[in-house]
Amino acid sequence: MKVCSSCGVKVETMDNWVEFHCPSCGKTTIVRCSRCRKLGNTYECESCGVIGP
Ligand SMILES: [Zn+2]
Ligand SMILES: [Zn+2]
Known part of the structure; x- marks a missing residue:
């Protein structure tokens, strides 16, 4: 999933x-998801901790 x-x-x-x-x-x-792409929400990599759009 x-x-x-x-x-x-x-x-x-x-x-x-x-x-x-x-x-x-x-x-x-x-x-x-499409919503986070639209809103420009950030993500964080679980491995290296990089944060970005
Ligand atoms: Zn999302
Ligand atoms: Zn990474």
């Missing part, structure tokens, strides 16, 4: 969510 890295919502029931590897360490997979 995939949840948004920012708000924790289950993205599998939503449209327009994205999944990508951490731009800093590449170890973790960041998931962002």
